[in-house]
Amino acid sequence: MSKEFETVIGLEVHAELKTESKIFCSCSTAFGAEPNSQVCPFCAGFPGALPVLNEKVLELAIRTGIALNCEIPEYCKFDRKNYFYPDLPAAYQISQFDQPVCKNGYLEIDLDGEIKRIRINRAHMEEDAGKLVHQGDITTTPFSLVDLNRCGIGLLEIVSEPDMRSAREARAYLEKLRSILLFAGVSDCKMQEGSLRCDANISVRPAGQEELGTRTEIKNLNSFRSLERAIEYEARRHVEAIEDGEELLQETRTWDEEKQLTRSMRSKEEADDYRYFPDPDLPPLRISRERIEEIRRQMPELPDAAQERLVETYGLPHYDAAILTTTPDYLEFFDRVIKIYPDAKVVSNWMMSELNKYLNQSNLEISDCLLKPEKLAEMLQLIDDGTISGKMAKTVFAEMFNSGKSAPEVVKEKGMVQISDEKALSAIIESIVNGNPKVVEDYRNGKEKAFGFFVGQVMKATRGQANPAVVNKLLKEKLK
Amino acid sequence: MALSPEEVNHVAMLARLALSEDEKTAFAEQLSLILDYVERLNELDTGEVEPLIHILPVFNVLRPDEALPGSSQEEILSNAPLVEDGQYKVPRII
Structure with a gap:
């Protein structure tokens, strides 16, 4: 990336809300069901079927607003966003246009000890669209298949200000946002399953210039890595175009993971006219200050507070605390080990090295892993009392991770007792x-x-x- | 207020309507009449009037988050012109 240019990035994140039923109808939101088996006349867009807002969606939206330091106006409403696409049977998406549930918030990212505040423009409630499955090669197939199970699941779209200046900052923002949403219990945030999706708005400008350059929007960013790579690719493409005197189009592009490049999807010139208007089927919302305070009082511990707790209570380095508070499940694991085995730094080291290594290798979530925190604590005690050495413990750990057995069991089976006599x-x-x-x-x-x-x-x-x-x-x- | 041919084209495109030249001329005229009619509202002084978002003085109509069975796959697909593997089959759109 040429030094004379600055990249400007804003992210739009869609988080699927953790509810039992859809946002405007009572269909189930369970993932992985038979196609079109969790659909009713409303979410299939049949004329005459009417929406009623799920109270949990509103609660989760308010919770997010609190977690992201947003203003939550007393009044908000729903609007229709009109466009034609086969995954949207009503030909409009119910969303919030000019009066969203949350606005003007921020979150803080940690860049090697330097804290940067990223402003959040707004967060609004809306319904998800259905899933389009293309048959065979997308460029040659004549048909697509439509599954409406996902259509009508409640989403929160969280829009940042263009406050990020590099792929790394964008990644840090998305990681932090994910942690916050997980801790707040708002979304599962599984990028692979699409319950957390991210679009990036990117432009570049000569360093020192106030005015923003031509912006492109990149879709289909399904992992932290593709977010980073797509931004790097796109910023380079912009700089090259500017240096070669080519004109950049404001357009929507898609990230091609296989080829590691972005491709044009559609130009914004004609498409960006959604003819929003208030949805007459949904009465507006009044959110009382008492209701917000009630939700605030019930808020779970959030990542920043948890991090501070780990640093204050256990004297852990910020680096460790940040990693331990990536997800609530990870933090819970630590909290459970520490109850039995109180040396926090030792626990943190084992979690950040061995545990992470095996979790990554096996592609498991910590909540699915056979090794339970109490068993890790027991193993650490065996090191301390000299039964096994630190080196033996690594072998014991691997076996515990794979089989779920306790440390004494593994030690006995393998005849691994340390000779201290x-x-x-x-x-x-x-x-x-x-x-x-x-x-x-x-x-x-x-x-x-x-x-x-x-x-x-x-x-x-x-x-x-x-x-x-x-x-x-x-x-x-x-x-x- | 006469609607230009470009405006008619734009609206037709957004609505995915293929219009003949004759239709375009006819609709330009009709749409202009409708807009003129609605335009009469601007004669009123609404400076003191709150914007109306919803007709009824009703707020916060909510339902509990409870999953209930919807329609069956068969029912929901029964109006679809083309079906495959339990899904709507549509022309490819990118």
């Missing part, structure tokens, strides 16, 4: 030292490295089961 170790050390007089002499003549040779030999003789601390101590005495 000084008498037994002394005998082994004695024979090794006696068998290597040359090395002993080297060591006594100042060749420090020779010490490592003896440790290695003892470990070999005990198949790694000797307690390293005891071996060190005994060896030093012996070689004095």
Whole structure:
């Protein structure tokens, strides 16, 4: 990326709300059902069927507004956004246009210790569209299939201000937003399943210029990685176009994950006319200040507060605290281990290294993992009381993670008990030292490295089961 | 207020209507008449009047978040001209 240009990024995030039923009808929101089995005359767009707002959707929207430091106006309403597409059977989407439920909020991202505030323009309630499945190759197939199960599921669209200046900042914003929505219990935020979706608005401008450059909107960003890559690609494309004197079009583009590039979908010139008007089928909403306070009092702990708690209570570094508060399930795991095994830094290290490694490898969520926090605590105690070494613990951990067994079970099965008995170790050390007089002499003549040779030999003789601390101590005495 | 041919084209495009030249001329005239009629509202001084969002003085009509069975797949698809694998089959649109 050329230095003389600045990238300006704003994100539009759609979060599917965690409700049992859809936003305007009572159809189920369960994921993965038979196509068109969770549909009624309303969400299939049949004439005459009327919407009634799900009270939970409103509550979750207010909760989000509180979590994102938004104003929640006393009055809001729903509007119809008109456009034709086969995934939208009514030919309009019920959304909120000029009077959204939340506005003027912000969240804070941490960039290597530097806190940056990203403003949030608004968050509004709306209904999701159905799912279009293209048969075969999208460019050649004559048909698409429509499943309306998702049509009418409640969404919150959260729109940031164009406050981000790099792919990294955009990623940090999306990660933070995801954490907040998860902690607030608003959405499952599963990007793979589409319950958290992100579009990016990108423009570039010469450094120092106030006026924004021509903006493009990138869709189909299904992971943090594709968000980052798409922004990097698109910013580069803009800079190249400007430097080559080409004209940039304001348009919607799609991210092609396979080819790692963005492609034009449609130009905004004609399409951006949704002819919004108030939905006459839905009476407006009045949100009392008492109701907001009531919801505020019931708010769960949010990531920033949880992070502070970890730093204050356990003296953890901010870095650790930020990782432990990525999701509520992750934090709960930590909180449960720490109740039994109180050394926070040790717990944090094990979670950030081994646990994360295995979770990533197996593509598991922490809530689905067989290893329970109480069992990790028990394993850490076995290290402390000398039953197993830190190195053995890694093997034990792997087995616990895969089988869900307890540490004592694994240790017993594998015959992994650490030898800390000084008498037994002394005998082994004695024979090794006696068998290597040359090395002993080297060591006594100042060749420090020779010490490592003896440790290695003892470990070999005990198949790694000797307690390293005891071996060190005994060896030093012996070689004095 | 006469509607220009471009405006008629634009509205027709948004509504996905293919209009013949004759229809365009005819609709331009009719739509202009309708707009003129509605335009009469602007003769009133509404400076002191709150914008009307909804006809009835009703607010906060809500229902509990409870999932209930909807229609069956068969029922919901019974009006569809084309169906495949339990889904509506439509011409490809990108």
